Amino acid sequence: MLNNQKPFRLITIPVSHYCEKVRWALDYLKLPYVEAAHMPPFYKFATTKAGGGTVPVLVTEDGNFTDSTDILKYLDSISPNDAKLYPEKPEQRQQVEELEELFDEKLGTAVRSWAYFYIIDNSKIIQPKWTQGVPFVENFLFPVIFPIMRSLVIKKYDVNAESATQYYQQIENVFAKVNELLADGRNYLVGDKISAADFAFASLAAPILQPPQHPIKSSDAEELPAEFLSKINKLKETAAGAFALNLYATKRK
Structure with a gap:
């Protein structure tokens, strides 16, 4: 501090x-x-x-x-x-910035839209995730606001069956990129210490990986559609998924 x-x-x-x-x-x-x-x-x-x-x-x-x-x-x-969150060496800093942009633009957007495809119709799943820690009046108004916001979310984030397939492929492509980076046994995506690239990947993948250390309570498995849960488990089993979960376990205090 x-x-x-x-x-x-x-x-x-x-x-x-x-x-x-x-x-x-x-x-x-x-x-x-x-x-x-x-x-x-x-x-x-x-x-x-x-x-x-x-x-x-x-x-x-x-x-x-x-x-x-x-x-x-x-x-x-x-x-x-x-x-520092960004390395001092110019080449490494550029690598971190490029990865962070990739995760921001490709992973974060795809995770959001893909996950909403499976859960946006279930207010029982959405309410605790949208209202944890918010002012009482906002939580109280959730039943009134949710139907309106559901429609806006579907439109804004292109939530439909066709796009969900494309977004999942996008997620798999980013995970494949991270798998390649981790193939040499490195502990972090760039350099020998945690960086903005690591924070970006783990946090933007977190909604689907659901690490227990995340400040927002994870959904119970039985609440989630079987297809959604199956694909989540598949991502968890990749080197990239294990990497993100380990970062949460060891660095998210």
Whole structure:
């Protein structure tokens, strides 16, 4: 923790894997913050005031940061040399940044849409994930808001059977890339210490891998559709899946 560090304010939808990416980095770096948790669509009231559109938004004395990668780069800039999220060596830093972009643009988006295909019609699964830690009134209004948000989510994230097949292939492609990187027995994706690339991969894969150390309670297996659960288990059995789960087990305190 930096001396006299005023706590940041982190605006989140708690279940968001992009928010988890930032939350994990803050926890790992032991930087003080207060999480302002909201469910859809109420988060927009908070993010708009802070100059953002979606979550996460990190509110700091140095300004407000409205993208998960920008937030991690800011945290890196104020962290001591022995706790950097991006390597000092230019070649390694470029590798981390390219992997982080891949995970942000390909893995995170695909995981979200693919998972919603299986669970968006089940309010009993959605409610605890959307409302954990949010203000009482938002939780109270969930039954009224959910039907509206369900339709918006389906449209916004292209949730349908055809796209689900494509998104799952996209997830498998990213996992295959990580499998290749891990084939030489390395402990981290780039270099000899944890980096933004590791945080990005593990956190953005977390909604489907469901590591027990995740701050959001995992769904019980019997709640999930059999096909969804089968494909989740298949991903868990890959080298990439095991890598992400191990990062949670050893680094997500």
